[in-house]
Amino acid sequence: MTTLEGRPHTALIVVDAQQQVVADAWDRDGVLGRIAALVDKARNEQVPVIWVQHSDDNMAVGTDGWQLVPELSPAESEPLVHKRYGDSFEDTDLESVLAERGVGRLVVTGAQTDACIRSTLHGAFVRGYDTTLVADAHTTEDLRQWGVPVSPEQVIAHTNEYWTWSEAPGRTGDVKPAFEIDFGTG
Template sequence: MTTLNDRPNTALLVVDVQNGVVADAHERDAVVANVAALVDKARAAEIPVVWVQHSGEGLEKGSAEWALVPELTPSPAEPLIEKSYGDSFEDTTLESVLADLKVGHLVVSGAQTDACIRSTLHGAFARGYDATLVSDAHTTEDLTKWGAPSPAQVIAHTNLYWGHQTAPGRTAGTVVTEEVAFKTGV
């Protein structure tokens, strides 16, 4: 379990599911549908949903590219964390929001697998959080022209290594959307 004291709760973290981030993403529609299903499950179980939104080159705050995809609508009561680095914890209010919610376990979804998802998973784990990656609810764009593996390979590799991630006092792993079962109030 988490190495953070008095943090028994779980939260769903939705990272960068923005128009400009997922426009050309691998299996975009299926991944967005899985994220939407996770949001519905979390809300039904009264699990906090925490949204993360990236700003930067090509994602100017307030632009159409910066906006979350139309299929996903945060509730006004759900925290929205604005970031400008890959790790959703870096120079943001995410840690204080999670502390206030007594969250020690994150269920992670979103984009991009090979950037903000990996950075946030590692950032969470290094900070003492348990971190579960939803294996069919994250995606990336095709970066093969710059020497990267195909998006399907990037996603598969991330799922493989995160499924075997270990550290003292913390848990990691992967789960498919269908098998995510949030417990009410935890």
């Protein structure tokens, strides 16, 4: 139902599964395990897997913290999009990578829920993509020490709940647990 013409395919997006980003993430190992299973499933079904890697002044390119986690490894043929902003589309080649593959629907996983995941979901949605957030394959760290009034579990639950209701003319957002993900276009 995407508004992007001639883009019937789906892609799995893995956002910022990097050492520093998930070092203190809630349910880190469980989330990474579910992402790994989805990556395997996407590969088996010949669905594009797109990796996104963040850098900024606090996480410089090439540092240990910038590296992807060892549990997840992009295949040589899988694009790696480098970004400096929360929205994976902002000032990157993600749109052209998706257009080349005829992608109009994204299945979104990764970190951090309350930053780059939310920004990427909204960025995709306003650009015309259908977006599925994998309910149990995104995470964040506990930010209460910096004034966030809720736990990581509550941030994740809130994001899952509000994204369930996302819709606009010609496109939808939905939320499903990893075991329910169907990469088909239906």
